[in-house]
Amino acid sequence: MRPPSTHQEPVTVRVFTQRLSSTPRGARLARHLALHQLHRWGIEHGSGTSDTAGLLVAELAANAVTHGRVPGRDFELTLAYTPGLLLRVDVADSRTERRPPGPGGIAGPRPLDESGRGLLVVQALASRWAVLDRVPVGKTVRAELDLSRPTPPVPGRSRSDGW
Template sequence: MSHRLAAWGYPYDSGPNETTTLIASELAANAVRHGRVPGRDFHVRLTAPLGGDASGTIRIEVSDTRTEKRPALIAAAPDAETGRGLYLVSRLAERWAVGPRSGGGPGKTVWAEIATEAKPSGPGSGPGPLQRPQG
């Protein structure tokens, strides 16, 4: 995931790459842990504007074939070792949701969208557009 984003113009150490990679790992871990159906895999789809377009949105979709288990955002106990993945997704993504699996197959798709532009902290502040690596 991180390598593909870097090839598309989002360097490894950029915010969009790091955020998307973290969100993708959380959604994939949830698909393996909670959405697994024996003999079936999950599917990951990544879309992003090429060249690190500063006004675009990166979208990650993770689909599994388990229809009856839908993710829910709940508070984890302070001493719990698990249960914070969707909380992280909800805080890092611009938007996220769960819906029916595309293509008419059984299951669901959990998706998240990540802004490719850092939000400025004040008037005129913030980084310029991300640049595609030269060479």
């Protein structure tokens, strides 16, 4: 006797990976490449998902080149997109000893501090995020957006911002 068959819809996961120089220019390029790739996948420039993903990539890439930089080593950006379900942003660097705290361990900066808010932005925008070990060396900071829920527009952005 055969078990009843269940119909499952096929799931296509699209993946984009790029290594970039651990410089401010590399961090800017990561954001631009991410937004371009999302547009190619059908996530329109200026949409809530595009704006949120752009901010996540910008924050994580800036952290990778500022705190995770190892001279002579690049950082890596990976986007994984499951249409209608999930967008995952991974930014990996080669530094293991400068590991950010996990999602529950972020202490906010003092009011007059000029830095220290990047992971608070990630925590506020992402559906969930984590810090993972990278093989063979380093760490990956992962942020995920649940696409089954609508992404609100990023405050202060409008469609006339040059997109």
